[in-house]
Amino acid sequence: MDFNLSEEQTLLKDSVEKFISANYDLNDRRKLAQTSLGYSEDFWKQYADLGWLGLPFSESEGGFGGDLIDTMIMMEQLGKGLILEPYYASVILAGAALRNGGTAEQKDKLIGGIVSGEIKATVAYAEEQARFNLNDVATTAEKSGDGYVISGTKSVVANAETADFIIVAARTSGDRADAKGITLFLVDTKSEGVSLANYPTVDALRASEVTFANVQVSASDVMGELDNGLGLLEEIRDEAILALCAEAVGGMDLLYQDTVEYCKQREQFGHALSDFQTLKHRFSEMFIEAEQCRSLLYRATLEKNNGSSEARKLIHALKYKVGKAGRFIGQGAVQSHGGMGVTEELRIGHYFIRLAVIDSMFGNFDYHLDQYTELMTIPEDKGEEDSMPFM
Amino acid sequence: MDISLNKEDLAFEKEVEDFLAEHLPRGHEMWTKRAEWFAALKEKGWDVINWSKEFGGPDWSPTQHYIWDKVSCREVLPPVMPFGQVMLAPVLMKYANKEQQERFLPDIRDNKVMWCQGYSEPGAGSDLASLKCKAELTDDGKHYIINGTKIWTTMGHVANWIFCLTRTSSDGPKQEGITFLLFDMKSPGVEVKPIYTLGGSHHVNQVFFTDVKVPVENRIGDEGKGWTYAKGLLQHERKGIAGISRSVYALEKLKEKAQRVPVGDSRLIDDAGFKKKIAVAEIELLALEFTELRSLADMVNSGSPGSQSSILKLKGTEMQQTIHELTLEAGGIYATPWGNKKFGPKFSKGGMEMYLNGRPATIYGGCSEVQKDVIAKRVLGL
Ligand SMILES: Cc1cc2nc3c(=O)[nH]c(=O)nc-3n(C[C@H](O)[C@H](O)[C@H](O)COP(=O)(O)OP(=O)(O)OC[C@H]3O[C@@H](n4cnc5c(N)ncnc54)[C@H](O)[C@@H]3O)c2cc1C
Numbered sequence A: 001m002d003f004n005l006s007e008e009q010t011l012l013k014d015s016v017e018k019f020i021s022a023n024y025d026l027n028d029r030r031k032l033a034q035t036s037l038g039y040s041e042d043f044w045k046q047y048a049d050l051g052w053l054g055l056p057f058s059e060s061e062g063g064f065g066g067d068l069i070d071t072m073i074m075m076e077q078l079g080k081g082l083i084l085e086p087y088y089a090s091v092i093l094a095g096a097a098l099r100n101g102g103t104a105e106q107k108d109k110l111i112g113g114i115v116s117g118e119i120k121a122t123v124a125y126a127e128e129q130a131r132f133n134l135n136d137v138a139t140t141a142e143k144s145g146d147g148y149v150i151s152g153t154k155s156v157v158a159n160a161e162t163a164d165f166i167i168v169a170a171r172t173s174g175d176r177a178d179a180k181g182i183t184l185f186l187v188d189t190k191s192e193g194v195s196l197a198n199y200p201t202v203d204a205l206r207a208s209e210v211t212f213a214n215v216q217v218s219a220s221d222v223m224g225e226l227d228n229g230l231g232l233l234e235e236i237r238d239e240a241i242l243a244l245c246a247e248a249v250g251g252m253d254l255l256y257q258d259t260v261e262y263c264k265q266r267e268q269f270g271h272a273l274s275d276f277q278t279l280k281h282r283f284s285e286m287f288i289e290a291e292q293c294r295s296l297l298y299r300a301t302l303e304k305n306n307g308s309s310e311a312r313k314l315i316h317a318l319k320y321k322v323g324k325a326g327r328f329i330g331q332g333a334v335q336s337h338g339g340m341g342v343t344e345e346l347r348i349g350h351y352f353i354r355l356a357v358i359d360s361m362f363g364n365f366d367y368h369l370d371q372y373t374e375l376m377t378i379p380e381d382k383g384e385e386d387s388m389p390f391m
Numbered sequence B: 001m002d003i004s005l006n007k008e009d010l011a012f013e014k015e016v017e018d019f020l021a022e023h024l025p026r027g028h029e030m031w032t033k034r035a036e037w038f039a040a041l042k043e044k045g046w047d048v049i050n051w052s053k054e055f056g057g058p059d060w061s062p063t064q065h066y067i068w069d070k071v072s073c074r075e076v077l078p079p080v081m082p083f084g085q086v087m088l089a090p091v092l093m094k095y096a097n098k099e100q101q102e103r104f105l106p107d108i109r110d111n112k113v114m115w116c117q118g119y120s121e122p123g124a125g126s127d128l129a130s131l132k133c134k135a136e137l138t139d140d141g142k143h144y145i146i147n148g149t150k151i152w153t154t155m156g157h158v159a160n161w162i163f164c165l166t167r168t169s170s171d172g173p174k175q176e177g178i179t180f181l182l183f184d185m186k187s188p189g190v191e192v193k194p195i196y197t198l199g200g201s202h203h204v205n206q207v208f209f210t211d212v213k214v215p216v217e218n219r220i221g222d223e224g225k226g227w228t229y230a231k232g233l234l235q236h237e238r239k240g241i242a243g244i245s246r247s248v249y250a251l252e253k254l255k256e257k258a259q260r261v262p263v264g265d266s267r268l269i270d271d272a273g274f275k276k277k278i279a280v281a282e283i284e285l286l287a288l289e290f291t292e293l294r295s296l297a298d299m300v301n302s303g304s305p306g307s308q309s310s311i312l313k314l315k316g317t318e319m320q321q322t323i324h325e326l327t328l329e330a331g332g333i334y335a336t337p338w339g340n341k342k343f344g345p346k347f348s349k350g351g352m353e354m355y356l357n358g359r360p361a362t363i364y365g366g367c368s369e370v371q372k373d374v375i376a377k378r379v380l381g382l
């Protein structure tokens, strides 16, 4: 039993840390976010050179053969830097889609380019009416000759503007909210009929509403099984949640650490703010919540990595906990900074925002608590008398 | 990162399971076959698991202790009062002289002498070091004369002996001048008065000392150094309080019971609101189990528990209380007939007793507020 990082994992962690501290201070980030691209192509190239873009892909696919634990380490560090590059969209989301559902041809076509940084991709799963329900897909893909015609609009698609390919969930049969009848398609963003309305999100990243107006795709663009795309979407969601929560946990550590440091310096009423017991206790609770999130992150990631049947349940538990604790830690940090907490000047405000955004992605804490509750095991009642007098 | 147990540990887990299956008296036999159970434990060398090897302990690794807790918490073991074996013995093993060790440890091991803990006083609770109970050395240097009072003394009314923190000097910081003494509860001048806790139980007492004469041979270690000895002991107390594995098991049991509670034609376990509260508790425990494992892994790998360990007592006791509350809620109106074993859904005790008896967990062993202060100081550097 051992929670230490291997030598390679330590190297990975150190190299990301080094990159972030050299390139991602808050001012640089702000300037970068205001450029028209919204991130740095130069950094993207460096990510490729450092091997980060190939991390989750197997060596036979041209990647570096990392597992979910490696991705967790990567995302935690990237989370501390609040990076703007489309790592999450291209490597995590599209990567998960390709690895779990891509045909040999599709993998061939994309993975090499993703790893080298020449191709970017994203996944379009959400729709306006669906809220967090992955089943609810109104976008249709109708059979037409050898291929399909896709019509509909997808919501808040991460980094679609710079994606060369969009993997889209569309309905090939059944009613709008049926579990069956969903199929994923690999769509070239330049295809006729694809149009994008781009915007920044509050965390300084970019997203788009993506409309498909009679977009033609061929049968070879089907990703995963026809009509059974929900399973693949859920796989993507599981991996995405693990990555997002790793990012969140990285931010949580900095949130409580920065807050403690700030309150040690800041004097009011003739005392450092950190002398007040209410604040000490708030900080202890922030620390505890962050550690509890880390524990669940490790647990869910390890179980998923081992292919355990408990993994999905744990991932729901994790997303719930990170959402809840994220609120508590983020709000505690802002509150303890007083007026400074609500400015753009300190990084805590930006983590606070990012945690709120992460909670909204793939279902907020209420949603995941419901999902967890549904999957919770209820042991058979053996009708025993209460046998725990010393509890 | 790897959470699997190695081959030896898995074999040990099996050994514990087999041992319990063979020897543990269940149901009513828990009371009638106690002696056989303790004999079997002793024969196996598992009767004093927290003792060092030199004194007859099994010398388990932290992982083995963890496995024992995890397996045994699924059963009800005939209880052993913790005061002698768990709390006092480690202090004796570390700080007492050889003569004292030979005099006291064997009877503790065989449960022949029942001990109680005389620490808290009316004026010294969380701030234990401010205790005042006075011990004065007689002119001939052969005895201490004790005057003062101790409160919340659990089992003081049935205990044979007490280990007691007394004040031998008031000069200097309050942590100095505290002396650790052992004495017979039948000594002249000892008076025990019951304190009834919520629900009317009698477990705790106030104990008064008037000129109680204690031989110096009963002093552990040096005069005035008792605080150091006691502090080590408090750590042993705290370790036991978190009870995380047991809470996991208790929550499973609650899910079973909630199937027995009717809500019209439905069952409580199908009540969405109740079920969600169980889910929230379960998620917190899933996290806490791993926090404990992480602390254990640090212990195994580096010899000291990581900063996560500071969370265990605080969160562990909170979770116990959460489960008590849920159990109380599950009882509904049948949680109110006191001592109920007969009426309503099949709960021998309802949740009320758990609920009432469970409150002290966040008060003793370092109250939750003090635990948070400790985290702020040790972990956050405040
Ligand atoms: C949006 C906005 C608009 C404002 N507009 C105006 C304006 O128009 N004119 C004006 O004069 N001012 C204005 N203010 C300032 C406002 O009054 C101060 O922010 C407020 O008094 C708190 O002071 P502070 O920000 O320095 O926080 P601090 O005093 O540094 O306190 C920081 C945090 O420490 C904690 N804390 C503070 N004291 C204690 C204590 N004794 N015990 C325990 N915890 C404590 C609290 O969590 C608090 O939030 C504005 C502030 C904001 C955010």
Ligand SMILES: Cc1cc2nc3c(=O)[nH]c(=O)nc-3n(C[C@H](O)[C@H](O)[C@H](O)COP(=O)(O)OP(=O)(O)OC[C@H]3O[C@@H](n4cnc5c(N)ncnc54)[C@H](O)[C@@H]3O)c2cc1C
Residues within 6 Å of the ligand: B116, B117, B118, B119, B120, B124, B125, B126, B127, B151, B152, B153, B154, B155, B204, B360, B362, B363, B364, B365, B366, B367, B368, B369, B370, B373
């Ligand atoms: C059932 C039971 C059994 C016990 N058995 C024994 C025994 O066998 N032997 C023995 O010696 N003692 C025993 N105790 C005593 C126990 O150790 C004390 O109750 C404990 O140390 C708390 O002291 P107190 O009750 O005086 O509370 P106080 O110290 O008066 O504290 C009251 C409350 O104030 C708050 N508080 C305290 N300190 C702080 C702080 N620094 N910051 C913020 N808030 C704070 C907490 O909410 C705390 O609960 C027992 C207690 C109980 C309830």
